[in-house]
Amino acid sequence: MRIIAVAQNTFRESVRDKALYVLLFFAASTILGSKAIGWISIGQDIKVMKDICLAAVLMFGVLIAIFVGTTLVHKEIDKRTLYTILAKPMRRYEFILGKYLGLASLLGLVTVVMTVAAVLYVVALGGGVDLVFFEAALLIYWELLLITAFAILLSSVTSPILGALVVFSIFVLGHGTRILADLPRQFDDVAGKRALELLYYVLPNFSNFNLMREAANSVPVSGAYVAWAMLYGTIYSAFLLAAASAAFERKDV
Amino acid sequence: MKRLAAMALAVVAAFGSMAAIQHRLDAMRSPQPEDELLYLPNEHLLEHFTAGMSGVIADLLWIRCLLYTGKHFRGDHDFTWLNHLCEMTTRLDPYFVDAHRYGGVFLAMLRADDDACIRLLEKGMVNNPDAWELPYEIAMTYLLNRPNQPDSAVQAARYLAMAIKTGKAPPHVLVLAEALQRDYNLLDVEREMWESMRGSDDRLLRDLAEHKLILVELRVACANLGQAADRYAAERGAPPKTVDDLATAGLITALPKDPLGGSFFIDVEGHVQNTSVLDEQVERARTVLRGGLDAFRQKHGRWPANLEELETAGRLDGLPRHPYAGRAWHYDAAKGTVE
Numbered sequence: 001m002r003i004i005a006v007a008q009n010t011f012r013e014s015v016r017d018k019a020l021y022v023l024l025f026f027a028a029s030t031i032l033g034s035k036a037i038g039w040i041s042i043g044q045d046i047k048v049m050k051d052i053c054l055a056a057v058l059m060f061g062v063l064i065a066i067f068v069g070t071t072l073v074h075k076e077i078d079k080r081t082l083y084t085i086l087a088k089p090m091r092r093y094e095f096i097l098g099k100y101l102g103l104a105s106l107l108g109l110v111t112v113v114m115t116v117a118a119v120l121y122v123v124a125l126g127g128g129v130d131l132v133f134f135e136a137a138l139l140i141y142w143e144l145l146l147i148t149a150f151a152i153l154l155s156s157v158t159s160p161i162l163g164a165l166v167v168f169s170i171f172v173l174g175h176g177t178r179i180l181a182d183l184p185r186q187f188d189d190v191a192g193k194r195a196l197e198l199l200y201y202v203l204p205n206f207s208n209f210n211l212m213r214e215a216a217n218s219v220p221v222s223g224a225y226v227a228w229a230m231l232y233g234t235i236y237s238a239f240l241l242a243a244a245s246a247a248f249e250r251k252d253v
Numbered sequence: 254m255k256r257l258a259a260m261a262l263a264v265v266a267a268f269g270s271m272a273a274i275q276h277r278l279d280a281m282r283s284p285q286p287e288d289e290l291l292y293l294p295n296e297h298l299l300e301h302f303t304a305g306m307s308g309v310i311a312d313l314l315w316i317r318c319l320l321y322t323g324k325h326f327r328g329d330h331d332f333t334w335l336n337h338l339c340e341m342t343t344r345l346d347p348y349f350v351d352a353h354r355y356g357g358v359f360l361a362m363l364r365a366d367d368d369a370c371i372r373l374l375e376k377g378m379v380n381n382p383d384a385w386e387l388p389y390e391i392a393m394t395y396l397l398n399r400p401n402q403p404d405s406a407v408q409a410a411r412y413l414a415m416a417i418k419t420g421k422a423p424p425h426v427l428v429l430a431e432a433l434q435r436d437y438n439l440l441d442v443e444r445e446m447w448e449s450m451r452g453s454d455d456r457l458l459r460d461l462a463e464h465k466l467i468l469v470e471l472r473v474a475c476a477n478l479g480q481a482a483d484r485y486a487a488e489r490g491a492p493p494k495t496v497d498d499l500a501t502a503g504l505i506t507a508l509p510k511d512p513l514g515g516s517f518f519i520d521v522e523g524h525v526q527n528t529s530v531l532d533e534q535v536e537r538a539r540t541v542l543r544g545g546l547d548a549f550r551q552k553h554g555r556w557p558a559n560l561e562e563l564e565t566a567g568r569l570d571g572l573p574r575h576p577y578a579g580r581a582w583h584y585d586a587a588k589g590t591v592e
Contacts, residue, residue, distance in 0.1 A: 040316050043454045044351055051308040058305055143305075176301035206305060213308045217348035 002090050006098020007105065014068050014106045023067075024110070027060035031118055035125060046127035050216040053118035054136055058212070060114070061107055061144045062171055068106070069151025070163035072099045073248070093245035100152050100241055104145055111141045128218075135226050136215035142233040143209035147171055149240035150204075156248040174206035208232055300345055311346035318342060318352075322359050323457045330536055332364040339373055350384045353377030355458070357390050358450075362461070365540040367398045378415075385422035388415035396433075409433060425449070444469050467512050471527045474509040478517060478525040481505050492523050520578040534576035542582070542591045545569040556589035 014020065034052035038045025073096075076082035085095060115137040119129050150170055154163030180200035187193045208229045214221050303310050318338040325332055339356030343349060353373055361370035371391055378387045392412035395405040402408075413430035416422045425445065447469065450462035478496060481504040486492045489502075496517045499505045508517060515529030542560065545568040549557050553566070560582060563569045575581055583592045 037312070037316070041312065041319065044312070044315070047349070047351075048312045051312050055306050055309045172302065172304045175303065175305045179301040210305045210307075212305065213311075213346050213348055216308050217346070217350070219348050 003094050003098045003101065006085075006090075006095055007101035010072065010099050010102025011105045014103060017068060019067055020064060020106075020110075023060050023063055024113075027056045027114055028117065030056040030060075031114070031121060035121075046122060046125070047216050049122055049125070049127065050118075050129075050133065051212060053114075053122065054133075054140065054212045054215055057111060057114045057118065057137060058140045058143065061111055061140065062147055062168075064110060065103070065107060065144050065148045066151055066164050066167050066171075069103055069148050070155045070167060071160045072103065072152065073155040074160050074163075092248045096152060096156065096241060096245045096248055100148060100244075103148050103152075107144045107148065108141060111137060111144065130215075130218045130220070132211060132218065132221050133215040135221055135223075136211035139209040139211055139226060139229055142230050143206055146204060146206070146209075146233045146237050146240075149237040149244070153240050153244040153247065156244045156251065170204065171206065174204045175210070177203045177205050178207055204236055205232075299341065303345065307345040311342050311349055311352070314338060314342045314345065315349070315352050318356065319455075319457060322363065326363060326457065326461065330363070330540070332359070332540075335359055335364050336366065336369045336373075339369075343373065343377060347377075347380040350377065350381050350386060353381070354384075354386045354390055357387075357394070361390075361394045361398050362465070364544075365398070365537045366544065367394055370394050370398075383419050383421060385416040385419040385426065388412040388419075389422065389426055392416065392429075406433060464513075468530055468533060471509075471511060471513075471515070471530050475517070475525050475527050475530065478505065478509075482519065482523070482525055493519060495519060496525060522578045524578070526577075531576045538573035538576060539591055541569070541573055546589050546591070550589060556586055558586055560584050560591070 031053050034049040034056075035045065037052060038048035041048050073082075076085065082095075086092070115134070119133070122129055147167060147170075150167045151163065154166055157163075158166070177200055180196045180203075183193060183196060187196070211221055211226075213219075299310075300307060318335070321338060322332070322335060335356075339352065339360065342352045343356065346352065353376070357370040357374040357377075360366045360373060371394060374387045374391045374394075377384065381387060389412070392409040395402070395409040395412070399405045410430065410433050413426060413433065416426050417430060429445070444466065447462045447465045450458050451466065453459055453462070478499065481499045482493055482496075485499060485502055485504055493499055493502070496508060496519060500507060511517070511527060511529055513529035515527050515532065517525060517527050520526050542563070545563040546556060549563055549566055549568045552568075557563055557566065557568075560572055564572055572582075584590075585592075
């Protein structure tokens, strides 16, 4: 119950954030502008539109998760509202979980709004949308949940600016971890090869959530794959939230 | 009111001056060299660091590829970076069927690089086994670009069968496959292909198809004039000296018009030819030679002493014959250029 109260409060607070509307404005402009880029491709305007729409959902979702997520805990400390909250019978992990769920709800709303807008726009311009498009949007949301967990963890241990930079770096590098599993032959005799391969399984693999190419080209993806990817994201996010709670428990506030 | 007018005037003046400065800056800046494409990262690395945006980057690269192709198609016909752009686009989005398809068409028809075309299309077939367009284009490449290869018709029939097997191929592919098995007239196959491309929404493809269709008709006209020349020789005991002799003898009503500005003539071997058709063949043969020269230089660090060295070094399977009978290639070993 206390977790829900914090979540509701976080949701309300985030919805009032002007930065959210600025980002949504740019997201809407990108989605509407996708047609213009599609015009100069050979009959590929719908494919280009789908690509850009899904990329906008991901990119602006990531920016919201990072900019809002990394300031969540720090803002409470800075405004000294945290002391009032913690003075109440509330455990610190409940506070962290509430914050996470509040932001997750906001991101859910934003993802749904942007996806529906993208679908309507594509359909209005004569395109069709398959199930895989919605699967892609669902996995984008799961990716945002994982990024939010990173943002909450960093928000508990460091400053917002540093946290935002670190989370954005994790987002970029997390899409390139496959390189560690596909090391070139030159690495065959290098002692560190095993360590790098192990690192592949430790680092977050955001590519698991990337079905945008399949969605744009209407290539079907099995429901089992989507379910496994969601399970991966859920377990990783749970681990990060546990780490965030542990760090926040030890934090001297 | 006055204040509002002053503000509007100030805004117009500010943006007007900025536009003028921008125009001047654009004029001062030298055109961007296309060798910038050389500095695009290796596609294997690029794929890993797109932060999930590989589809969008592939779209942008494809648009860049179309602009590049359009510019050089209307300009110098130098398509050095075409393969690189197609490879990067399709690596970043392996499900992008049209990038494989039209990339392959451009490589075969404009860069005269059949090998790269077939490689790109076969790679696309691996990731898109249901796309009938990819095996169809490989079949067309065998038929149109490798007509002299002994097994080209067999290979084409094999790929057409693959296209039909997808269950999505339009009826004309089935007709082509059947016709091929009856030793089809390849000129009709080519005409049908360009006719279907002429219906494209894209201007570049339409222009290319229009150009190719004109060349097909010119080749048909050459064949018809050749038959008239044979009749002339049979009736008069000597071949005609010029194509005008055919009209004078009443064997043709008038010489066909060449919309590309070329002319018909009888070459030193007695065949009726057209300069637009031959010029295009010269361009294609030069592209093949340039590709061989570049590959030779990359491997040996120098230009070959003569064109025959390309053959002995295994860079080319055979030197293309100069399309104009009686003419030879002029090769500059110092600059590595062929005229």
